[in-house]
Amino acid sequence: xxxxxxxxxxxxxxxxxxxxxxxxxxxxxxxxxxxxxxxxxxxxxxxxxxxxxxxxxxxxxxxxxxxxxxxxxxxxxxxxxxxxxxxxxxxxxxxxxxxxxxxxxxxxxxxxxxxxxxxxxxxxxxxxxxxxxxxxxxxxxxxxxxxxxxxxxxxxxxxxxxxxxxxxxxxxxxxxxxxxxxxxxxxxxxxxxxxxxxxxxxxxxx
Numbered sequence: 001x002x003x004x005x006x007x008x009x010x011x012x013x014x015x016x017x018x019x020x021x022x023x024x025x026x027x028x029x030x031x032x033x034x035x036x037x038x039x040x041x042x043x044x045x046x047x048x049x050x051x052x053x054x055x056x057x058x059x060x061x062x063x064x065x066x067x068x069x070x071x072x073x074x075x076x077x078x079x080x081x082x083x084x085x086x087x088x089x090x091x092x093x094x095x096x097x098x099x100x101x102x103x104x105x106x107x108x109x110x111x112x113x114x115x116x117x118x119x120x121x122x123x124x125x126x127x128x129x130x131x132x133x134x135x136x137x138x139x140x141x142x143x144x145x146x147x148x149x150x151x152x153x154x155x156x157x158x159x160x161x162x163x164x165x166x167x168x169x170x171x172x173x174x175x176x177x178x179x180x181x182x183x184x185x186x187x188x189x190x191x192x193x194x195x196x197x198x199x200x201x202x203x204x205x206x
Contacts, residue, residue, distance in 0.1 A: 005057040005130060009028040011049055012056070013068075018065040022047035023079070024047035024122035029186040030155065034101035044089055048081035056138040057121070057130045066125045069134040072109050077117045078168060086153055104181065109152060116152040119161070135168045137205060142197045150195045155187035162191065170195045195197070 009154040011019050024031065028038060036042035053076055057067030070078025086102070087095040109115040116138060121130045142150050152170065154162045170193040182188040 004128070005059060005125075005133075006062065006126075007055060007057055007133055009055050009137070009141070011054050012058070012062070012065070013051070016046040016049050017042070017048060017055070019054070019068050019078075022068050022120040022122060023063065023070075024109070025123070030105070032201040033184050034098045034105070040089070044081060044085075045079055048079065048085060050076045050078055050080050053078040053117075055133060055134050055141065057125075061069045063130045066122040067120065067130040067134055069119040069138050071117040071138055071141065072107070072117060073141075073147075077115070079117060097191050104185075104205055105149075109151070112146070114138070114145065114147045114150050116150060118152075130162050132168065135164070139168075139195065139197060142167070143199070145198055149197055151192065153192050156191070157187050161165065162193075165193055165195075168195065172189040 005026055016030050023181075024038060028036075031041055032038070053073065054068050054070045056065050056069075058065060066093065072078075081089075083099060083174045086099055088100055089095070107115050119131055119134055121134075139150060150170075152165065154165060172191050172193050174191055175191045177189050179188050
C-alpha cells in the first residue's frame with residue numbers, strides 16, 4: 001500500500017465536494033456537455049453521490065480525499081441524480097439535452113459484473129501508486145460480491161489510464177468508434193476492458 005495514504009471504502013461524510021472536484025478534474029471534459037458549467041457540475045455531483053459506491057484514498061490525517069474509484073453494483077453507482085434532479089437543477093429547456101448527453105455515457109452492469117465509474121487521483125499525488133491501490137481495492141470489492149469480472153471503459157484520449165488498467169490485468173474486448181462525440185465530449189473512441197475475478201462463488205447482495 002502507498003505509505004502516505006489510507007484506503008477506505010465509502011466516501012466520508014463531509015468529503016463530497018472533494019470527491020466532486022477530483023471527478024470533475026479527471027472527467028470534466030467528458031461531463032461538461034451534460035453537467036457544465038464546471039461549478040454547477042461539481043455541485044451537482046457532490047449533492048447526488050452514493051457514498052457506499054467508492055473506494056477512496058485519504059491523506060494520513062484522514063482530512064483530505066486524494067483519490068477515488070467509483071463503481072456500479074446493485075443498480076447504483078457513485079454518481080447519482082435522476083431525471084427529476086437534472087431538470088430541477090438545470091430547468092426543462094436546458095435539462096433535456098443534458099439528459100440526452102448523460103444517456104450516451106450510461107453503462108449498465110451485466111449479471112455478475114462490477115462496472116467502474118471511473119478513477120481519479122489528485123494531480124499532486126499522481127505517479128505515487130494510488131491508482132494501483134484503488135484498482136486492487138475495487139477488485140477485492142468485486143470478489144466479495146461474487147462478481148466474475150470488473151468492466152470499465154477508457155476513452156482514446158487517455159492512454160495513461162489505459163496503460164494503468166493493462167498493468168492490472170485488464171484486457172481490451174472491443175472498441176467503439178464515436179466520432180459524433182469528438183466535438184461534444186472531446187473523444188472519438190471508447191474501449192471496453194475486462195478483468196476476470198478468479199475464484200468467486202455465489203453472488204452476494206450488496
